[in-house]
Amino acid sequence: MADEAVLEVFRGNQEGGSPQQYRVPIAPGMVVLDALHYIQAHQAPDLAVRWNCKAAKCGSCSAEVNGRPRLTCKTRMDALPLDKPITVSPMKTFPVIKDLVTDVSWNYKVNKRIKPFTPKPGVQWKMYQEDVDRIQEFRKCIECFLCQNVCHVLRDHDKKEEFCGPRFFVRVAGLEMHPLDNVSRVQALKEEFGVGLCNITKCCTEVCPEDIHITDNAIIPLKERVVDEYYDPLLRLVRKIKGAK
Amino acid sequence: MNDKYETHEHDVLIIGAGGAGLRAAIEALAQGARVAVVSKSLLGKAHTVMAEGGIAAAMANVDKADNWKTHFKDTMRGGKLLNNWRMAQLHAQEAPERVRELEQWGALFDRTSDGDILQRAFGGHSFKRLCHVGDRTGLEMIRTLQDRGVHMGFDVFMECTIIRLLKDGNRIAGAFGYWREQGRFVVLKAKAVVIATGGIGKAYRVTSNSWEYTGDGMALAYEAGATLQDMEFVQFHPTGMVWPPGVQGLLVTEAVRGEGGILRNKLGERFMEKYDPKRMELSTRDVVARSIYIEVREGRGSEHGGAFLDISHKPAEYVKTKLPSMYHQFKELADVDITKGPMEVGPTCHYVMGGVRVEAETAESTISGLFAAGEAAAGLHGANRLGGNSLSDLLVFGRRAGLAAAAHAKKVPAVNIDYAQINEAERDMLAPFENSDGENPYTLHRDLQEVMGTLVGIFRTEDDLVKALSELEKLKRRATRLRVEGSRLFNPGWHLARDLKSLLMVSEAVARSALARKESRGAHSRLDYPNLDEQQWGRQNNLISRDGDSMKLQQVPIKEIPEELKQLLAEDK
Numbered sequence: 072m073a074d075e076a077v078l079e080v081f082r083g084n085q086e087g088g089s090p091q092q093y094r095v096p097i098a099p100g101m102v103v104l105d106a107l108h109y110i111q112a113h114q115a116p117d118l119a120v121r122w123n124c125k126a127a128k129c130g131s132c133s134a135e136v137n138g139r140p141r142l143t144c145k146t147r148m149d150a151l152p153l154d155k156p157i158t159v160s161p162m163k164t165f166p167v168i169k170d171l172v173t174d175v176s177w178n179y180k181v182n183k184r185i186k187p188f189t190p191k192p193g194v195q196w197k198m199y200q201e202d203v204d205r206i207q208e209f210r211k212c213i214e215c216f217l218c219q220n221v222c223h224v225l226r227d228h229d230k231k232e233e234f235c236g237p238r239f240f241v242r243v244a245g246l247e248m249h250p251l252d253n254v255s256r257v258q259a260l261k262e263e264f265g266v267g268l269c270n271i272t273k274c275c276t277e278v279c280p281e282d283i284h285i286t287d288n289a290i291i292p293l294k295e296r297v298v299d300e301y302y303d304p305l306l307r308l309v310r311k312i313k314g315a316k
Numbered sequence: 317m318n319d320k321y322e323t324h325e326h327d328v329l330i331i332g333a334g335g336a337g338l339r340a341a342i343e344a345l346a347q348g349a350r351v352a353v354v355s356k357s358l359l360g361k362a363h364t365v366m367a368e369g370g371i372a373a374a375m376a377n378v379d380k381a382d383n384w385k386t387h388f389k390d391t392m393r394g395g396k397l398l399n400n401w402r403m404a405q406l407h408a409q410e411a412p413e414r415v416r417e418l419e420q421w422g423a424l425f426d427r428t429s430d431g432d433i434l435q436r437a438f439g440g441h442s443f444k445r446l447c448h449v450g451d452r453t454g455l456e457m458i459r460t461l462q463d464r465g466v467h468m469g470f471d472v473f474m475e476c477t478i479i480r481l482l483k484d485g486n487r488i489a490g491a492f493g494y495w496r497e498q499g500r501f502v503v504l505k506a507k508a509v510v511i512a513t514g515g516i517g518k519a520y521r522v523t524s525n526s527w528e529y530t531g532d533g534m535a536l537a538y539e540a541g542a543t544l545q546d547m548e549f550v551q552f553h554p555t556g557m558v559w560p561p562g563v564q565g566l567l568v569t570e571a572v573r574g575e576g577g578i579l580r581n582k583l584g585e586r587f588m589e590k591y592d593p594k595r596m597e598l599s600t601r602d603v604v605a606r607s608i609y610i611e612v613r614e615g616r617g618s619e620h621g622g623a624f625l626d627i628s629h630k631p632a633e634y635v636k637t638k639l640p641s642m643y644h645q646f647k648e649l650a651d652v653d654i655t656k657g658p659m660e661v662g663p664t665c666h667y668v669m670g671g672v673r674v675e676a677e678t679a680e681s682t683i684s685g686l687f688a689a690g691e692a693a694a695g696l697h698g699a700n701r702l703g704g705n706s707l708s709d710l711l712v713f714g715r716r717a718g719l720a721a722a723a724h725a726k727k728v729p730a731v732n733i734d735y736a737q738i739n740e741a742e743r744d745m746l747a748p749f750e751n752s753d754g755e756n757p758y759t760l761h762r763d764l765q766e767v768m769g770t771l772v773g774i775f776r777t778e779d780d781l782v783k784a785l786s787e788l789e790k791l792k793r794r795a796t797r798l799r800v801e802g803s804r805l806f807n808p809g810w811h812l813a814r815d816l817k818s819l820l821m822v823s824e825a826v827a828r829s830a831l832a833r834k835e836s837r838g839a840h841s842r843l844d845y846p847n848l849d850e851q852q853w854g855r856q857n858n859l860i861s862r863d864g865d866s867m868k869l870q871q872v873p874i875k876e877i878p879e880e881l882k883q884l885l886a887e888d889k
Binding site: 084098099100101102105111112113115116117118119120121122123124125126127128129130131145147168169170172175176179182183187188190196197198199200203206207210211213214246249252 | 357358359360361362363365366416419420421422424426427429430431432449450452454455456459463464466467472474497526527528559560561562563566567641644645648649650651756757758759762800801802803805806807808809810812
């Protein structure tokens with residue numbers, strides 16, 4: 072194994088910036104976040120990086136490593152080619168604040184618009200494991216926003232006004248499929264959150280560090296709910312007849 | 317008013333957005349208070365997300381014989397009876413309701429076959445008591461609280477760091493902080509403040525704690541004149557990762573042992589048979605941590621200086637279902653498949669039982685209007701915390717702090733801001749930009765961790781502690797000459813320079829308290845005083861407070877346990 076790596080880290084802010092090179096000694100099992108910490112401690116104490124747990128549980132340290140959206144705490148240096156510089160850039164979908172830190176506040180605003188969990192009145196709090204299994208998958212989400220970053224509807228088309236992104240389809244799916252939840256978010260999915268804009272390229276699923284089957288288990292069932300509600304030909308006919316009366 | 321500073325006004329200001337802070341916020345909102353939550357990180361990233369094993373609550377869903385009295389007894393015995401008995405009682409009584417509440421707010425726990433919340437075994441608990449979601453209980457809890465609070469409508473100040481509590485005479489008047497993003501200062505005026513800032517793990521190099529754990533809340537409270545208690549009791553979790561170096565200290569949940577994991581040394585001996593034959597791997601954390609430490613010290617450790625923890629005798633699918641994040645953590649970070657072979661583990665600094673001294677019922681500190689809950693507060697856990705009792709602590713006392721803070725805010729008149737305090741804090745905060753020939757804060761942090769790890773670690777002696785205090789004095793002097801490079805814009809070096817002030821304060825409190833307590837109790841082990849001293853030290857707490865510029869240490873008698881609870885503790889030992 073090489074004993075040194077070169078990192079090319081984006082340095083800059085909202086006005087612009089450029090990659091800068093740093094040399095970092097390699098230790099066994101080292102991850103990219105370790106390398107960034109080394110740079111902070113020895114070369115650039117003002118290098119801005121978000122991180123908290125360093126254990127892939129908090130989803131703070133998202134960035135693009137060699138162009139791939141990754142949690143830097145989970146990206147092993149020995150899994151990267153060290154014969155050329157490792158590039159580390161901020162998530163492209165969100166505005167840069169400084170260096171690797173981006174402004175992800177849009178996500179928090181979207182979350183606020185989702186109708187919260189609303190149990191049926193007087194409900195018995197009994198649930199069975201087989202009923203919660205599929206929702207527990209959605210609850211694994213650590214909000215790293217890598218799925219938001221990679222989704223082309225947000226990344227390339229910047230449709231933040233009309234599309235909530237994979238993260239929040241996962242969240243809505245967790246609420247819609249909760250056995251004791253009592254409100255519908257289907258209209259919002261269609262009208263506010265733009266579930267129809269997703270064309271199932273599964274990029275989100277590929278980058279999810281929690282291995283949530285975002286497209287298959289969350290988005291497609293939600294699309295089906297919208298279709299059932301709004302586009303079912305039989306229901307449409309019934310509505311038409313009822314409306315004609 | 318002073319229009320130099322961005323200013324916000326609330327009834328209740330909560331510093332910290334982990335489990336305790338969010339639960340306090342929800343309760344204060346429910347009381348009709350205007351609430352602000354300040355968080356050093358983004359919302360939902362607080363250290364609570366790392367809690368893995370579960371929430372201890374005597375719900376008796378699995379073991380029908382469980383009840384609050386047993387939970388109370390376990391907590392008191394785990395804490396070597398130094399606990400604030402009233403906190404332990406309230407905690408045991410109220411935890412089940414707090415867990416049910418989480419479920420009603422949308423949390424999805426693992427289920428029993430009857431459709432109830434599933435509970436698992438954990439160290440020091442007499443029954444299967446920990447409500448859990450695989451090994452990511454903390455994430456479930458924080459997400460549930462976060463969504464609840466957001467929809468109830470608190471104001472969130474994300475990536476905002478408080479650098480000083482503001483006082484109006486003897487009472488609290490709010491806090492002064494700065495936005496990391498721009499480095500701008502902000503005044504948060506409030507009639508009540510809740511400290512929910514967590515612990516001090518970053519005083520140690522080998523720790524399971526995140527960067528935020530720098531003892532801020534305790535240091536802020538201390539600076540403002542509040543009293544701290546039990547600071548000598550620092551919990552070293554028995555099982556942190558030891559290899560590779562980058563992940564050293566990372567937590568390996570106690571749930572591995574709760575689910576049947578076995579500890580062995582390099583000779584293949586199940587060494588817990590020697591140290592606690594009755595409870596074995598599920599002994600309390602202080603005992604297991606010391607046992608591993610001794611095995612390693614006596615040459616029976618693993619290749620990288622730990623012990624072997626093995627769960628591979630369980631079916632692979634079971635391990636992956638009950639311990640999914642452990643499976644991934646070892647596979648991805650250490651190239652170890654835990655369904656096939658053992659993990660290498662060793663003690664890691666995990667938790668501090670000490671903190672701000674509070675009243676049991678209200679969580680109010682010794683300063684009027686200043687409250688503290690969760691790890692930042694002292695009392696519930698005594699000399700050693702049981703696993704699972706932290707998440708329940710956050711819920712029970714977070715709620716109580718929020719309730720009392722809202723009530724306090726309702727009854728007191730408006731507060732005034734004293735700009736002299738703000739000017740002083742601002743001057744201190746900006747000073748490192750002036751020291752062009754000063755020292756790099758990262759170097760100082762590393763040296764502090766070295767002092768704490770080697771001289772104030774699992775086993776302590778008078779010589780080491782005296783030396784630690786003199787080293788801390790030197791570090792304090794060096795800290796006045798820190799240098800910060802770059803601008804005020806999202807600058808981690810600058811932030812660390814401020815964090816170090818808190819870290820140095822709490823480190824000194826730990827070392828002073830540890831030196832004073834001439835006995836071994838719970839997490840505090842003195843090689844020169846290896847036994848319990850029930851006559852003297854079993855009856856008193858160490859208190860730390862500020863006396864001008866120096867730190868004052870004194871002892872107070874523990875609160876007398878009422879007769880009926882004493883009898884309970886005397887039963888079936």
